[in-house]
Every structure is written in structure tokens, then in C-alpha cells.
Amino acid sequence: MKQIAVIGSGTMGNGIAHVFAQTGYSVNLIDIQQTALDKAMATIGKNMDRQISKGLLSEEDKAAALGRIACYTDLKSGVGSADLVVEAATENTQIKLQIFRDIDAAAPAHCILASNTSSISITQIASVTSRPEKVIGMHFMNPVPVMKLVEIIEGFKTDKAVTESIIELSKSLGKVPALTQDYPGFIANRILMPMINEAICSLHEGVAGVSEIDTIMKLGMAHPMGPLQLADFIGLDVCLAILRVLHEGFGNPKYAPCPLLVNMVTSGDLGVKSGRGFYDYSHGTKDLVVAPNFG
Numbered sequence: 001m002k003q004i005a006v007i008g009s010g011t012m013g014n015g016i017a018h019v020f021a022q023t024g025y026s027v028n029l030i031d032i033q034q035t036a037l038d039k040a041m042a043t044i045g046k047n048m049d050r051q052i053s054k055g056l057l058s059e060e061d062k063a064a065a066l067g068r069i070a071c072y073t074d075l076k077s078g079v080g081s082a083d084l085v086v087e088a089a090t091e092n093t094q095i096k097l098q099i100f101r102d103i104d105a106a107a108p109a110h111c112i113l114a115s116n117t118s119s120i121s122i123t124q125i126a127s128v129t130s131r132p133e134k135v136i137g138m139h140f141m142n143p144v145p146v147m148k149l150v151e152i153i154e155g156f157k158t159d160k161a162v163t164e165s166i167i168e169l170s171k172s173l174g175k176v177p178a179l180t181q182d183y184p185g186f187i188a189n190r191i192l193m194p195m196i197n198e199a200i201c202s203l204h205e206g207v208a209g210v211s212e213i214d215t216i217m218k219l220g221m222a223h224p225m226g227p228l229q230l231a232d233f234i235g236l237d238v239c240l241a242i243l244r245v246l247h248e249g250f251g252n253p254k255y256a257p258c259p260l261l262v263n264m265v266t267s268g269d270l271g272v273k274s275g276r277g278f279y280d281y282s283h284g285t286k287d288l289v290v291a292p293n294f295g
Contacts, residue, residue: 001083001112001169005030007075007099009040012116013088015144018044021068022061022145023173029071030078037071044069047145075099076106083108084169086138088116091241096120097128104129112162114138118238119189119245122155122182132157136166139186140175142234150175155182184249189242197243197258199227203278203294204260210278210290228278229288232271240265269293 002025006017009031017029017040031037045066051057072078079085085103089095096115103113113135115125126135137153150170154163163179170177180186185193199213208216214226223230231239240262246255264270264277269291271277280291 001165002026003081003083004028005079005082005085005107006088007031007078007085007103008088008090008116009036009071010088010090012140012142012144014040014043015047015142016086016088016116016140017069018047018065018145019140019173019175021065022048022057025068027069028078028082029069030073030075031071032073034071034073037073041066041069041071047143051145075102079103079107079111081108082111084112084114086114086116091118091120091238093120093124096125100125100135101128104131112136112166114166116140119185119242121184121249122153122158126155126157133159134162136162137182137186138166138170139188141188148174148176149188150177151186151188152177152179153182153186154179185242185246190246193239193242193246194255196227196231196239197255197261200231200258200261203228204258210294211288214288232277232279232281234271235273236261236270236277237265 004020004025005028006013007030009029017027021027029037029040048057048062048065052059052062085107087096087099089099096117100113113129115122115137116139117137118139122135122137126132129135132155135155136158139151139153141147141149152163152166167177202208202213203210210228214228217223217226240257243255243257268274269276272281275282276291278291278294280289283289
């Protein structure tokens with residue numbers, strides 16, 4: 001595989017494009033808005049500058065990597081010569097299904113279609129294509145240039161040769177692939193999201209405050225980030241969407257989203273992306289300040 005197409009230029013999409021381009025692959029980065037693509041390229045450049053400051057990348061490497069990325073607002077043109085398409089659109093089932101219908105119609109017959117979904121069924125996504133055996137999950141972790149894991153998810157009809165090729169491809173990126181089967185939340189979010197939800201429930205029930213919950217998990221369990229801060233970082237809307245996938249997929253009440261989480265998302269407090277979640281990010285420093293609702 002030499003030609004990669006990445007659909008979606010947000011946080012995950014631009015990170016995925018960054019890693020592929022830095023590793024020597026030609027990348028077509030696709031989004032419906034040119035302004036989003038311009039922002040993505042600026043972000044990739046800044047992230048590469050950070051790597052340069054740490055001695056992980058040279059100026060020449062940066063220039064070469066950026067030169068391997070081409071931007072497209074037309075999906076058909078962007079995927080027309082791709083060997084692999086990685087979809088990194090918003091975590092919305094209907095949006096992803098439509099994207100995969102469009103990719104399937106436009107991509108070459110040999111092309112593998114991958115989704116960066118963190119919870120939506122690969123089998124369901126594959127079912128709307130004419131090549132379910134070539135559909136697979138590649139769940140990168142955020143921030144993509146830093147995090148080593150790629151969670152590889154096989155759909156019900158994914159060909160073993162496709163799985164093996166994606167595992168080897170992931171290794172070529174300097175990542176560590178881990179294979180899972182296609183059940184709600186896979187492994188990463190099946191375990192992570194109930195923990196985050198339980199932390200939110202503990203706050204909702206008044207068991208402890210925001211700082212206390214995060215401090216206990218950081219210092220007591222050696223987590224680099226507390227669950228409430230992590231939820232803010234992921235996006236509370238994303239956490240809610242994943243919990244709803246788990247709740248619907250398993251039919252088990254233990255996955256039911258905490259009412260506090262539902263209310264926060266409904267009110268627009270989404271975490272870092274909105275400037276406020278469990279912490280307030282509007283003060284312009286890296287200090288964690290508990291949001292007024294919880295202070």
C-alpha cells in the first residue's frame with residue numbers, strides 16, 4: 001500500500017494523515033470544507049514543529065512529509081487511486097454509513113476501507129458496501145502522533161489477509177496493533193467508558209468532588225490523567241455517544257449514561273472543545289480549574 005486517503009481533517013484525521021506522511025506514504029486528506037483542510041495542515045505543521053523541538057524530526061523531514069499530503073474537497077477525486085482509505089469522520093452511525101457507500105462507489109476494487117470508529121460496528125459499516133471482506137477497523141488513539149496503540153477490529157466478513165496486511169501496515173507506522181473482534185465498544189471503550197461513567201455518577205451522587213475523583217485515580221491507580229479530565233479531553237459528546245452504543249448494543253443497564261453527562265452534553269458543556277466541561281478551560285492556562293457548576 002502506497003497511496004492512502006484519509007477522510008475527515010479534524011483532530012483524529014489530521015493526526016492519522018500526519019503519521020502516514022511522516023512514515024513515507026502519500027496521503028490524500030479529504031474534507032468537505034477547504035477551511036477545515038487549511039486548519040488541519042496548519043495543525044500538522046505545528047505538531048511537527050513540536051517534534052523538531054524535541055529532536056524527533058528534522059526540518060527536512062517536516063518539509064518532505066508535508067509535501068506528501070494533498071488536500072481534496074471532492075471525495076471521488078481523493079479516493080480514486082487509493083490503496084487504503086481511512087475514514088475519520090464524526091462518531092455518528094448514519095454519517096459513517098453514507099461515507100462508506102460513497103467510498104465504495106469511488107475507490108478502486110482492490111482498495112481496503114478502514115474506519116477509525118471507536119465504537120460503531122464494523123460489520124454494520126461493511127454491510128453497506130459491495131466489499132465487506134475488505135472493510136476493517138483501525139482505531140487510532142489521540143493524539144495520534146504520540147500514542148502507540150492501534151486497535152484493529154475485524155468485521156464479521158473481514159478477510160484474514162486484509163487483517164494481516166493492516167497489522168503489518170500499523171507496525172510500519174511505528175504503532176503497536178492489537179486485534180479485537182467486532183462487539184460494542186471493542187476493548188478500549190468497552191472498559192474505559194464504564195469507568196468514566198462511574199466517575200461521573202460518583203460526582204453526580206456527591207461521593208466526591210471533581211479534583212478528588214481525579215486525584216484518587218491518578219495517584220492511587222497511576223493513571224496519567226483522571227477520568228473526568230480525560231472525559232473533557234475526549235469530548236463529553238463523544239463519551240455519551242459511545243455509552244449509548246454500548247447500552248443499545250448489550251441491552252445492559254450498567255452501560256446507561258449518567259444523567260449528569262446527558263445534561264452537560266445537552267447544555268453544550270462538552271469539555272476542552274467547548275471551553276468547559278468538568279473543568280473550565282477559558283482562563284488560558286494549563287492549570288486545571290474546576291468548572292463553576294462543580295466548584
